[in-house]
Amino acid sequence: xxxxxxxxxxxxxxxxxxxxxxxxxxxxxxxxxxxxxxxxxxxxxxxxxxxxxxxxxxxxxxxxxxxxxxxxxxxxxxxxxxxxxxxxxxxxxxxxxxxxxxxxxxxxxxxxxxxxxxxxxxxxxxxxxxxxxxxxxxxxxxxxxxxxxx
Numbered sequence: 004x005x006x007x008x009x010x011x012x013x014x015x016x017x018x019x020x021x022x023x024x025x026x027x028x029x030x031x032x033x034x035x036x037x038x039x040x041x042x043x044x045x046x047x048x049x050x051x052x053x054x055x056x057x058x059x060x061x062x063x064x065x066x067x068x069x070x071x072x073x074x075x076x077x078x079x080x081x082x083x084x085x086x087x088x089x090x091x092x093x094x095x096x097x098x099x100x101x102x103x104x105x106x107x108x109x110x111x112x113x114x115x116x117x118x119x120x121x122x123x124x125x126x127x128x129x130x131x132x133x134x135x136x137x138x139x140x141x142x143x144x145x146x147x148x149x150x151x152x153x
Contacts, residue, residue, distance in 0.1 A: 008026055011042075013031070014035075017050075023046040023047065025037055027055020029057055031057065033060060033061040034060075035062070036066075040068070048069060048072070049069060049071070049073065051075040056080050057080070061082050061083060061085070062087065063085075063086055065092065067089040071094075081115055081138070085097075085100035086100055095111075103128070110130070112135055115139045120141060120143065121145065122145070124144065126147045129151055129152065130152040
């Protein structure tokens, strides 16, 4: 059974089958550490409810419990410069503040607040998620010949 949206310290979430999916953040902190659990229930997902994400966020840390992140997540966080993932997360990783799948084959999100004007996509990447570079400051993206899906 799906419950209504709840709130914990500015974090919006939904509970399904005793598991938590984060749906947004309306707090004013610049740095958000998503908890691994809320009210004793494991946080397993981060959903793309972009209107519910604070534009004040500069960094977000994702715990090892998260097993699903929707591709368009965080696209409206205009000041976001860094996404960090717990090194024990089995599905996701970060590299220089950019979000990838653990095997670094899928580039999920390049933070739009990063000020670099150029970015070289790692040779491991074969797919780039929708909204990955949405509204970024990049002027040049150097693509590997291994990317087969955008």
